């Protein structure tokens with residue numbers, strides 16, 4: 001296979017058509033991970049969810065940062081197996097839970113941090129669920145796509161080689177009022 005075919009972006013497009021997925025797999029770039037953790041103020045008491053966790057890189061980073069539990073929710077079984085393999089290699093299996101399920105069907109009431117790299121339309125569809133299940137104070141970080149109708153408490157722009165990434169921080173109880 002050529003390097004192009006091996007690139008994460010192309011693999012993402014190949015997995016774009018997984019049945020039931022509301023968003024194709026496009027991984028968060030590694031160079032954003034530190035900023036995501038800082039923006040979410042992750043700490044040892046956190047229960048960190050990545051909704052649509054792909055290959056698990058963001059959940060794995062949270063686990064390595066020392067959160068109490070990182071929870072990787074992914075509808076595509078191939079991707080979640082890949083995430084599990086990475087966690088095994090990094091000796092983090094005891095700190096990550098893997099849920100191969102549609103994130104609309106997963107109860108989020110124990111979350112203290114939620115990460116989402118989805119689409120505006122999917123964030124909009126998830127909003128009622130976030131409003132009814134999340135505790136006040138829960139931090140929600142989204143990459144590139146806003147939660148329509150919520151007010152971000154912080155927005156960070158990061159220049160990448162081909163584009164500028166935008167990270168949004170929302171806080172339940174503040175952003176949704």
Ligand SMILES: C[S@@+](CC[C@H](N)C(=O)[O-])C[C@H]1O[C@@H](n2cnc3c(N)ncnc32)[C@H](O)[C@@H]1O
Nearest residue numbers: 021022023025026027028052053054075102103
């Ligand atoms: C843009 S990717 C982001 C992957 C990962 N969060 C990251 O940032 O590297 C979106 C992911 O959401 C998954 N996904 C889409 N719809 C889903 C659903 N309804 N339930 C669970 N996962 C879903 C896709 O399979 C894909 O892996």
